[in-house]
Amino acid sequence: MIGIVDYGVGNRRSVEKAFEKVGADVTLTGDASRLGACDGLVVPGVGAFPEAMRRLRASGLDEVVVERAEAGVPVIGLCLGMQLLFETSSEHEGETGLGLLPGRVVKLDPRGLKLPHIGWNTISWTRPSPLTAGLPDPAAFYHVHSYAPEPADDDIVLGTGEYGSPFVSFVERRHIFGAQCHPEKSSTHGLQLLGNFVRIATGVPAP
Numbered sequence: 001m002i003g004i005v006d007y008g009v010g011n012r013r014s015v016e017k018a019f020e021k022v023g024a025d026v027t028l029t030g031d032a033s034r035l036g037a038c039d040g041l042v043v044p045g046v047g048a049f050p051e052a053m054r055r056l057r058a059s060g061l062d063e064v065v066v067e068r069a070e071a072g073v074p075v076i077g078l079c080l081g082m083q084l085l086f087e088t089s090s091e092h093e094g095e096t097g098l099g100l101l102p103g104r105v106v107k108l109d110p111r112g113l114k115l116p117h118i119g120w121n122t123i124s125w126t127r128p129s130p131l132t133a134g135l136p137d138p139a140a141f142y143h144v145h146s147y148a149p150e151p152a153d154d155d156i157v158l159g160t161g162e163y164g165s166p167f168v169s170f171v172e173r174r175h176i177f178g179a180q181c182h183p184e185k186s187s188t189h190g191l192q193l194l195g196n197f198v199r200i201a202t203g204v205p206a207p
Helices: 011-023 034-038 050-057 061-070 081-086 187-202
Strands: 002-005 026-028 042-043 075-078 086-089 100-105 117-125 137-147 148-150 157-163 165-173 176-179
Touching: 002 011, 002 034, 002 061, 011 026, 011 075, 011 137, 026 034, 026 075, 034 061, 034 187, 042 081, 042 187, 050 061, 050 081, 061 075, 061 086, 075 081, 081 086, 081 148, 086 148, 117 165, 137 187, 148 165, 176 187
Parallel strands: 002 026, 002 042, 042 075, 075 176, 086 100
Antiparallel strands: 100 148, 117 137, 117 157, 157 165, 165 176
C-alpha cells in the first residue's frame, strides 16, 4: 500500500490517480494510523514552502513522515513535497523543513528567463538508481517551480536540469527520494518513475 500524505496542499487527487494507473494500491489520507501501515509514503505539494510546512505541522503529519522515514519506510517528495524534505527554504520569510535531507531550498537563477519555470525539461541522471530504472538518459519531465534544492551533499543528487542555469531535479539518499517535477503530469516517463517507486516500496523487482 502506498500512502499519499493529505495535509491539504497540492494536487493530491491527480497524484492518486497516477499511482492507480500504474497498478498501485494507494490511499490518500491524513490519518496517521493509516499512513503508519503503508509500505511507502508520498509527500505531494503545490504552492509556498512556509505555508505547506505550517499545514504539515498543524496536522501532525510532519512527525508521521519523519518517524516512518527513520524506520526505513521509502518516502518520495513530489514538486514542493520534495523541497519539504530538506532542512530549510529561503522562500518568503524562510522556514525549516522536515530535515530528512541535508541542504536548503533556494530561488532559481533563470538568468533572464521568466519565473516560475513552467514546462518540460530534459533531466540528465548522475548515476543509476532503482527509481530511474527503464528511463532514458536524458528523460523529459514537466516542471512548475521557482525554487529548487541546493543539497549540502552532492552524493544525493540523482538528476539535474537547466533553466538559465543548472538546477537539481531529482535526489536520492538511501530510501528517501525527491522529484522536483510533476511525475503525474509527465506522461510515460512520469508513470515509469512512479511505478519504480511502488516496486521499491513493495519489494517487487523491476521487470
